[in-house]
Amino acid sequence: MTWVTLTVLAVTVAVAAFVQGSSGLGFALIVAPVAGIVDPGLVPVFVLASMIPLNLYVAWRERASLDLRGAGWITGARLAATPAGLAVLWLIPERGLGVFVGAATVLAAVVSLAAPAFTPGRAAYVGAGAVTGLTETATGVGGPPLALVYQHRPPAELRSTVAACFLVGEVASLALLLGTGKAQAAEVGEAVLLLPAIAVGAWLSRLVHHRLDARRTRLFVLVFALVSGLVLMLGV
Numbered sequence: 001m002t003w004v005t006l007t008v009l010a011v012t013v014a015v016a017a018f019v020q021g022s023s024g025l026g027f028a029l030i031v032a033p034v035a036g037i038v039d040p041g042l043v044p045v046f047v048l049a050s051m052i053p054l055n056l057y058v059a060w061r062e063r064a065s066l067d068l069r070g071a072g073w074i075t076g077a078r079l080a081a082t083p084a085g086l087a088v089l090w091l092i093p094e095r096g097l098g099v100f101v102g103a104a105t106v107l108a109a110v111v112s113l114a115a116p117a118f119t120p121g122r123a124a125y126v127g128a129g130a131v132t133g134l135t136e137t138a139t140g141v142g143g144p145p146l147a148l149v150y151q152h153r154p155p156a157e158l159r160s161t162v163a164a165c166f167l168v169g170e171v172a173s174l175a176l177l178l179g180t181g182k183a184q185a186a187e188v189g190e191a192v193l194l195l196p197a198i199a200v201g202a203w204l205s206r207l208v209h210h211r212l213d214a215r216r217t218r219l220f221v222l223v224f225a226l227v228s229g230l231v232l233m234l235g236v
Helices: 003-023 027-038 045-061 068-091 094-114 122-139 143-150 155-179 185-193 195-208 214-235
Strands: none
Touching: 003 027, 003 045, 003 155, 003 195, 027 045, 027 094, 027 122, 027 143, 027 214, 045 155, 045 185, 045 195, 068 122, 068 143, 068 155, 094 122, 094 143, 094 214, 122 143, 122 155, 143 155, 155 185, 185 195
16 A cells, blocks of 8 residues: 555545544545445455444444434344345456445445435344345445434434444445455555544544534535546446
């Protein structure tokens, strides 16, 4: 990894950690397209590994607002769908993964922008968990289905529950990728190098998460995802 790549990624993950720590979503939507542009080999392992410490922090910080029922259904479905995400990685050649990541990012952002308000139930939890297990394992991007489920719930509930679901799922996906040879320990090490940048973003989010306009932040993240996803698709 060159110094230029490291600097670009450090700035990107710091901004992404701030956005997700504040609004509850956005880390992978911001980081995955940028990582895919600067070095396609970073997807999905780098994204998954980078999110673990951030989600551990957010889940603990707002544990009092955690939706245990929803998290349980989402996590069960997410773990069941993880092998399907691995199958996608085996089926798609590396040069086509950038297009897949870009397309998944754009589609997720469009759906998130267009979806009407609704009250989630068991089917919504299971559906979101299954889609997240597929897309996050394959591309590192899994937030939009969970954001759809919780977008009309209190911000603290969204942040804590999404973080807890992500945390369990990311550990499971990384374990599966490492165990099947689709990931190497060195790739996880690249994420460790950027822990200070993640910590800065997370710390800054602590200062504003309770008063930030979550709706505007969410709109910014989704618009950024649309643009970066299109750039990634066209540039591959």
